[in-house]
Amino acid sequence: MKKIEAIIRPSNLETLKAALNALEVRGMTVYNVMGRGLQKDVKQFYRGQEISIDLFPKVKVEIICRDHWLDRIIDVILEECSSGQIGDGKIFVYPIEDIIRISTGERGDAAL
Amino acid sequence: MKKIEAIIRPSNLETLKAALNALEVRGMTVYNVMGRGLQKDVKQFYRGQEISIDLFPKVKVEIICRDHWLDRIIDVILEECSSGQIGDGKIFVYPIEDIIRISTGERGDAAL
Amino acid sequence: MKKIEAIIRPSNLETLKAALNALEVRGMTVYNVMGRGLQKDVKQFYRGQEISIDLFPKVKVEIICRDHWLDRIIDVILEECSSGQIGDGKIFVYPIEDIIRISTGERGDAAL
Amino acid sequence: MNINLRSIKNGSLAAALVGILTPLPALAADASAINTGDTAWIMIATALVMIMTPGLALFYGGMVRKKNVLSILMQCFTVIALVSVQWVLLGYTLSFGPDVKGIIGGLDFWGMSGVGLEPSATYATTIPHTVFIMFQGMFAIITAGLITGAFAERMKFSVFVIFTLLWTTLVYDPLAHWVWGGGFLAKLGALDFAGGTVVHISSGVSGLVAALILGRRFSKDREAILPHNLPMTVTGAALLWFGWFGFNAGSALAANGLAGMAFLVTNTAAASGAISWVLAEWLDHGKPTIFGAVSGAVAGLVAVTPASGYVTPLASIIIGLLVGPICYLAVSRVKEKLGYDDALDAFGIHGVGGTIGALATGLFATTIINSTAANGLFYGNPHQLWVQFVSVLISWSYAGLMTFLILKGISLVTSLRVNKEEEEIGLDASLHGEDAYGYSEMGVEGTGVMG
Amino acid sequence: MNINLRSIKNGSLAAALVGILTPLPALAADASAINTGDTAWIMIATALVMIMTPGLALFYGGMVRKKNVLSILMQCFTVIALVSVQWVLLGYTLSFGPDVKGIIGGLDFWGMSGVGLEPSATYATTIPHTVFIMFQGMFAIITAGLITGAFAERMKFSVFVIFTLLWTTLVYDPLAHWVWGGGFLAKLGALDFAGGTVVHISSGVSGLVAALILGRRFSKDREAILPHNLPMTVTGAALLWFGWFGFNAGSALAANGLAGMAFLVTNTAAASGAISWVLAEWLDHGKPTIFGAVSGAVAGLVAVTPASGYVTPLASIIIGLLVGPICYLAVSRVKEKLGYDDALDAFGIHGVGGTIGALATGLFATTIINSTAANGLFYGNPHQLWVQFVSVLISWSYAGLMTFLILKGISLVTSLRVNKEEEEIGLDASLHGEDAYGYSEMGVEGTGVMG
Amino acid sequence: MNINLRSIKNGSLAAALVGILTPLPALAADASAINTGDTAWIMIATALVMIMTPGLALFYGGMVRKKNVLSILMQCFTVIALVSVQWVLLGYTLSFGPDVKGIIGGLDFWGMSGVGLEPSATYATTIPHTVFIMFQGMFAIITAGLITGAFAERMKFSVFVIFTLLWTTLVYDPLAHWVWGGGFLAKLGALDFAGGTVVHISSGVSGLVAALILGRRFSKDREAILPHNLPMTVTGAALLWFGWFGFNAGSALAANGLAGMAFLVTNTAAASGAISWVLAEWLDHGKPTIFGAVSGAVAGLVAVTPASGYVTPLASIIIGLLVGPICYLAVSRVKEKLGYDDALDAFGIHGVGGTIGALATGLFATTIINSTAANGLFYGNPHQLWVQFVSVLISWSYAGLMTFLILKGISLVTSLRVNKEEEEIGLDASLHGEDAYGYSEMGVEGTGVMG
Ligand SMILES: Nc1ncnc2c1ncn2[C@@H]1O[C@H](COP(=O)(O)OP(=O)(O)O)[C@@H](O)[C@H]1O
Ligand SMILES: Nc1ncnc2c1ncn2[C@@H]1O[C@H](COP(=O)(O)OP(=O)(O)O)[C@@H](O)[C@H]1O
Ligand SMILES: Nc1ncnc2c1ncn2[C@@H]1O[C@H](COP(=O)(O)OP(=O)(O)O)[C@@H](O)[C@H]1O
Secondary structure (H helix, E strand, C coil), X not given: CEEEXXXXXXXXXXXXXXXXXXXXXXXXXXXXXXXXXXXXXXXXXXXXEEEEECCEEEEEEEEEECHHHHHHHHHHHHHHXXXXXXXXXXXXXXXXXXXXXXXXXXXXXXXX | CEEEEXXXXXXXXXXXXXXXXXXXXXXXXXXXXXXXXXXXXXXXEECCEEEEECCEEEEEEEEEECHHHHHHHHHHHHHHHCCCCCCCEEEEEEECCEEEECCCXXXXXXXX | CXXXXXXXXXXXXXXXXXXXXXXXXXXXXXXXXEEECCXXXXXXXXXXXXXEECCEEEEEEEEEXXXXXXXXXXXXXXXXXXXXCCCCEEEEEEECCEEEECCCCCEHHHHC | XXXXXXXXXXXXXXXXXXXXXXXXXXXXXXXXXXXXXXXXHHHHXXXXXHHHHHHHHHHHHCCCCHHHHHHHHHHHHHHHHHHHHHHHXXXXXXXXXXXXXXXXXXXXXXXXXXXXXXXCCCCCCCCEHHXXXXXXXXXXXXXXHHHCCCCCCCECHHHHHHHHHHHHHHHHHHHHHHHHCCCHHHHHCCCCCCCHHHHHHHHHHXXXXXXXXXXXXXXXXXXXXXXXXXXXXXXXXHHHHHHHHHHHHHHHCCCCHHHHHHHHHHHHHHHHHHHHHHHHXXXXXXXXCHHHHHHHHHHHHHHHCCCCCCCCHHHHHHHHHHHHHHHHHHHHHHHHHHCCCCCCCHHHHHHHHHHHHHXXXXXXXXXXXXXXXXXXXXXXXXXXXXXHHHHHHHHHHHHHHHXXXXXXXXXXXXXXXXXXXXXXXCHHHHHHCCXXXXXXXXXXXXXXXXX | CHHHHHXXXXXXXXXXXXXXXXXXXXXXXXXXXXXHHHHHHHHHHHHHHXXXXXXXXXXXXXXXXXXXXXXXXXXXXXXXXXXHHHHHHHHHHHHHCCEECCCEECCCCHHHCCCCCCECCCCCCCCEHHHHHHHHHHHHHHHHHXXXXXXXXXXXXXXXXXXXXXXXXXXHHHHHHHHHCCCHHHHHCCCCCCCHXXXXXXXXXXXXXXXXXXXXXXXXXXXXXXXXXXXXXXXXXXXXXXXXXXXXXXXXXXXXXXXXXHHHHHHHHHHHHHHHHHHHHHHHHCCCCHHHHHHHHHHXXXXXXXXXXXXXXXXXXXXXXXXXXXXXXXXXXXXXXXXXXXXXXXXXXXXXXHHHXXXXXXXXXXXXXXXXXXXCHHHCCHHHHHHHXXXXXXXXXXXXXXHHXXXXXXXXXXXXXXXXXXXXXXXXXXXXXXCCCCCHHHCCCCEEEEC | CHHHHHXXXXXXXXXXXXXXXXXXXXXXXXHHHCCHHHHHXXXXXXXXXXXXXXXXXXXXXXXXXXXXXXXXXXXXHHHHHHHHHHHHHHHHHHHHCCEECCCEECHHHHHHCCCCCCECCCCCCCCEHHHHHHHHHHHHHHHHHHHCCCCCCCECHHHHHHHHHHHHHHHHXXXXXXXXXXXXXXXXXXXXXXXXXXXXXXXXXXXXHHHHHHCCCHXXXXXXXXXXXXXXXXXXXXXXHHHHHHHHHHHHCCCCHHHHHHHHHHHHHHHHHXXXXXXXXXXXXXXXXXXXXXXXXXXXXXXXXXXXXXXXXXHHHHHHHHHHHHHHHHHHHXXXXXXXXXXXXHHHHHHHHHHHHHHXXXXXXXXXXXXXXXXXXXXXXXXXXXXXXXXXXHXXXXXXXXXXXXXXXXXXXXXXXXXXXXXHHCHHHHHHCCCCCCXXXXXXXXXXXXX
């Protein structure tokens, strides 16, 4: 099993959710985060005081899946969230050791 | 050492905290997340426009612990957060390589 | 590659960001979390009802980096965020398997 | 009738339907009697009292959890809508129609029949009848609104609608008649300038009874429940204080010296109520809180309400200093002890504060301020205190009993509360199918999937 | 002039500059004619109408996404600022200056020249001219503000500024003159007590046209857009209801029986509008919502606006009951069907509600309430309905056409909308360089890097 | 006294205690002199000025970080409570009691003794004395409230309480007497219609001194501090604008032509202040902001305050156009340069704007608007500008010096600021033991562990 963390633009969340649904991948956890990277700062002004903003609102979508699903899900994310512009975001893949469904106590794949 | 991520119903947080306290497990980090899974959509209405909500507010409790604590903590979570209903949440277990306590610079188990 | 999760005091974020910038480490994702640990509870009062608060607002800074950067980044975090007081926070280090940049599809180190 | 005929003569049937409830100038006093200054004051005072109920919605709304804030706003807004209509159709005439045996008002004014552009022949004869009607109507509205604080976060909305209509008709309207409509409490000589018994005791005690009948919120035993937005509560308190000038000074029903004095004592009582509550908690647990400050201000306003047309500035300060600590103890100690879940302290502040105010009026009332009224104990007239005590007793008993009967009655047909799961999810989503803050708190910029 | 001379005689050139626009008491009526009660009422009514536009800002602001809330507040605030100045310089005299061929007002009062401390010789002769000017000015402000709901979340701010100045001068001012300034619609006998045609139809229809010209928001097709803060919307609605008492009852321009009746019917129409909208949605999709309740209340207020000085209490309830469900269908069905993106339903509520109100006035108007006016169909005078219909038709056509021309004109110079990326980022950051909630939602305590 | 005796004769000691401060009708004018229209207007104007302080609380509260918003609300609310009581006990009589050597008012009215239902024999003789007292009292309240913006996010609450009581007694009351209570500045002929010197210069300059004595916030040097809730700030600004009509037009103390003109110029000055500030920043950094718009509106309101009863509409526009850019430079450039931490620009807007307004009054004042006043420079009377300059100088010096002495005095007993850790945690939690938004932002639905 793998854990996929995709950091995307908030505006891509709905379309990504729909695409994953089509794939019958429903399970996901969504985080509200701020991100910094290659995207360049923007200026804001409060009573004439200039503020340079370097953290941008992003959404992190976390999906735990069986190994053989990994690439398919990554492809969907790339399809739905890539505009080719800096700031589209990143996908991180992590190992995961175990899963338990709280309602039933099932473990491993069965818990998904 | 392991990292436990438990995604639970917000209404179970206080009781879980209390139970872990009893176990003298105090360290935890709590996240405010939205989750989708087997729980089925609900409908909302804004000026007659129907909206289908498929992301539900959840709380993620993250606990880093020594390996031999893993099962005890999982048991407590199952006890406190399981209603047997879909939507109770999941527990994910991950490997962790190192820990540093910022205040002292201590590393590994000592940092917990 | 490694994933560094630093849980710090909100008031240390700006200085940490600046210090990492100096190191030309720009990439980071920031989370708004609540943490419990050795820091002791505080009391609040609402219409005379005493509430004991044991979750404190913290900021989690997540940095994915190449292995040889690991120690340098940890040192910067220790420098900027350590007051020697309980509550300064923790650094957790995790393994990571893969990275993809959404905009280009690049994988691995190239995606950073 | 004649209008009715006329319209039919005009060959319009619809007119018959409409006309039937159109003014009969015959019944009313002379328009030339209207004083523009008094009229201007009472119209704006009416608007001030109207804004109190949205103020109350914010005051209460900030105290509940994020998942229930809309249910509070919905209840307050529903009260405004329902009682506004009930009042012109039936409520006003039950309260202020010609007295029937000291118990209730006659139906002469139902549906505003006989109400024209002229002053009433009986009440506030220097302003148009409609202005008096609206001013009194706003009192009926906020009174029904105050109760909601007691059963917040658990009552079914459908039950709430029925309850509100029954309560305002069976409890508020008669009480208003007894005290202000020439009913038996008025004849008894009870002093209640702006509604200590009619408004605050009736709503506070009814709230307590409702809280007892509905029982505690499930989550109440599991966890402490914190206000989700105190700035919202403070904003509401500010609107309450603001509107209360219309509530009390408007009750003079004229722009005169009495109104001015009522305005002054209202302000000082609110101020000293805030001071005394904050001092009490500061001594008790060591922190002066804004939640305490606004709660004390409201307690002070409640307590001075019945007294505002009868007492001196200094007396109003004393009343404020008294009510703060007493209400603080009521909500922080007594409630815990007795274990009833008066969620937002409708009883703890309005029931307790209104009672203190009604009795204090029996102590501090003086004919120096209001020559048409009576002296209180401190001005040599112990009898007044007794009268006040009786009127308090009657208000407590009547409001309590009726609320009990109304809720028990409804509970024969349906359960009063939402179920446990709905309570956990929150009333906003489960009853109203709405989220107060959209997805926005979730950082996904207030968007969802289109259905 | 004489003042001008005097100041120059005084050897001050600046005074010439200033003096040129100072009052010429000569032109005005006698100060002794001022009635303090009427003056007090209209001054406060003016303040009440003023607070409606910030109320509207909150009402609208709560409905948009978090990233656009400041752009809404900025548009409403800008309207207040721009139209306040335009009104004293030019707008008032175009609207209420001496009639020129029934089409427009003369320039006699430009820059407030000839306006002193006395009443106007023509309008509201019992209050100072300045008070009448300010009262009317607040109407011009909110009307321009109402339109913004239609093109929310996508119009360029610079375009908005130009649009507002042109629209208020070319659309509002003439319309106000036609109906209230002795223009041809007044001569025609059209009844519009407080602005069904001048305010609500003009803004609603202009909003529809603007929404069509600008096109849909990009994100609109991708996702449902939820209100980011409904308590903010409810607060705004409360301020609107509160201010509407000044809007309608103030339109009597005196503290008299007519004002009192207008006050009463305004309140009942709002209440029954809220009730009927909520019932409609409850039946339709099964949930009573607070968003529906406030929307219905506003719809009721809109519909009673033109009728408020002419109809009976019962009629106002009927008007409210009618307008709720109709507006509900307009925003939940018709809009979807036709696919125009009237973002916050400026047309769906003000255009539709204003039209219903203007026509209903032709049905329910009665000389029993306002002897100086006319009867409607139900009181035997079908002609009035025809007159109302004509005035509605003219308002629709003129407002629609002019808005079309103004926007097309501007679009020759620059694009009307922000680009897709700016829309995604949100107008607050992209147009105004501000965040509504700082970083605070991000838990980093509202801090950033100093530039 | 007689009352006192009577009550004792009545054998009631408490009455002695109470009676001692009850009205002595003897001292007052004839009640028949009351004009209901004037009374209605000043009562509502008083309510309007009252709501300004909560408005200020929101205006300021939105500007601070989430962790300090309650401390701001608490300071403003505390000012309302403390000064309300201080005013009736002592403040009013110090300000408006019989003049003692032009320096201070006599104690005749302490504790409202000698205040009845009748008008004052000296001030506003057409309205009840109590109404005049309350109207003036609201000015004392907001003035003390304005200062808080300067030392926001760092002052100890206990210190704040002492400071407020001393400041209002030692600074506000004497200044009010000098200018409005027949003191020496009045005799000098200084024109200050609604409080440019008494209210805005005194609070602004005191704020500057306080900011300098307390020093900068620790975090100030580490990071930029962003407003946590701009919609809250905009709501506050709207309430300020709304209330300012009562502030300025109420200062005519009657519902007459002068009030109407003051109302009009107040609105246009606010509008042009908003326009000029936004234009200035638009040119300076390229973005028009809502924060700029509301700041400019407040600056315009501040500047027109002393002038509002003396200048023409056009002059008010010029004043607004002047003050916007100047205050913008003061807060965006000068403050940075000089490095004082006037957190929310109490000095930058009220100190600077009030000074501009006081001097502009010396330029634009004209007897055409107010025959009882004087002409300014542009109307041929350069002397008035000199008088204004002197009164500005005296207000600056007195307010500055006294604030310095008061704070230095307090600092002998205790430190004025919270410590660094408390500042980091935030004043809400550390001083008041409360969280503004509960846990709700944390998604745990506003719950905590019960203590
Ligand atoms: N090294 C990193 N560690 C953690 N998060 C990162 C890192 N680099 C980028 N991110 C996240 O990815 C988001 C997008 O990255 P950015 O460099 O701005 O554009 P792109 O994804 O096109 O490279 C950032 O806002 C941040 O949240
Ligand atoms: N595959 C997954 N990846 C990430 N998070 C998941 C996944 N499946 C479930 N979750 C999280 O667990 C929560 C509960 O899961 P759900 O399927 O609704 O009920 P149950 O836990 O009973 O299976 C979801 O709301 C989501 O936050
Ligand atoms: N075992 C743990 N698992 C997860 N998070 C932890 C754990 N221990 C501490 N933390 C996080 O680190 C933060 C600081 O820890 P704390 O014990 O309070 O101080 P210190 O870092 O000095 O030990 C906590 O608020 C919590 O967010």
